[in-house]
Amino acid sequence: DVQMTQSLSYLAASPGESVSISCKASKSISNYLAWYQQKPGEAYKLLIYSGSTLQSGTPSRFSGSGSGTDFTLTIRSLEPEDFGLYYCQQYYEKPLTFGSGTKLEIK
Amino acid sequence: EVQLVESGGGLVQPGRSLKLSCAASGFTFSNYYMAWVRQAPTKGLEWVASITNSGGSTYYRDSVKGRFTISRDNAKSTLYLQMDSLRSEDTATYYCTRGGKLVFDYWGQGVMVTVSS
Numbered sequence: 001d002v003q004m005t006q007s008l009s010y011l012a013a014s015p016g017e018s019v020s021i022s023c024k025a026s027k028s029i030s031n032y033l034a035w036y037q038q039k040p041g042e043a044y045k046l047l048i049y050s051g052s053t054l055q056s057g058t059p060s061r062f063s064g065s066g067s068g069t070d071f072t073l074t075i076r077s078l079e080p081e082d083f084g085l086y087y088c089q090q091y092y093e094k095p096l097t098f099g100s101g102t103k104l105e106i107k
Numbered sequence: 108e109v110q111l112v113e114s115g116g117g118l119v120q121p122g123r124s125l126k127l128s129c130a131a132s133g134f135t136f137s138n139y140y141m142a143w144v145r146q147a148p149t150k151g152l153e154w155v156a157s158i159t160n161s162g163g164s165t166y167y168r169d170s171v172k173g174r175f176t177i178s179r180d181n182a183k184s185t186l187y188l189q190m191d192s193l194r195s196e197d198t199a200t201y202y203c204t205r206g207g208k209l210v211f212d213y214w215g216q217g218v219m220v221t222v223s224s
Contacts, residue, residue, distance in 0.1 A: 034210040043111075044202065044214040055212065087152055091209040095168045098152040 006099035012107040021073045023088035031067045032092040039084040109133040116218035129186040129203030136184035142207025145199035157207030193222045
């Protein structure tokens with residue numbers, strides 16, 4: 001199975017700051033990577049797929065980069081509604097696998 | 108608006124069975140792959156099973172193969188997960204998702220399944 005590692009399980013930042021969340025695959029997955037967000041009491045939401053393509057409705061302050069094994073989700077100018085949990089997921093091969101998640105909290 | 112509403116969760120003893128349902132609305136159900144993803148308490152997300160839009164092909168993670176069955180009724184816009192021979196490690200919140208061939212673009216709120224004696 002492709003192991004997805006999010007090295008930071010917790011990240012604190014202030015509104016207006018920019019943050020980056022990293023995700024590393026145990027083998028090359030090309031750009032077959034998606035990012036998801038979960039906020040308390042809400043359903044998971046697909047933010048980005050193909051490593052850098054914004055899903056419809058994802059604000060432009062979100063961006064994704066990387067290919068191969070190293071990927072980054074960047075959020076510019078954090079808004080209060082951006083705080084929550086973020087997961088990466090590879091779809092290069094089955095079983096589809098997720099990272100362990102990064103919790104973004106307000107500093 | 109896409110809506111996915113899971114039901115059927117609860118407390119069940121090890122070795123017993125449970126069937127989850129997911130009522131879908133707001134899109135043409137028969138056009139999409141569907142899947143179940145689970146999350147054990149304090150753990151990460153884990154893909155469980157996917158089914159093609161016609162229901163003709165199904166895919167499972169190894170740990171549930173032979174015990175779980177994913178199915179769908181396109182006439183009722185409903186996805187199912189029949190879970191047999193349940194184990195304590197199957198305890199999790201189960202999410203119904205649209206997609207599952209590649210990415211999961213809509214998720215339900217989830218339903219809790221607890222396997223315990």
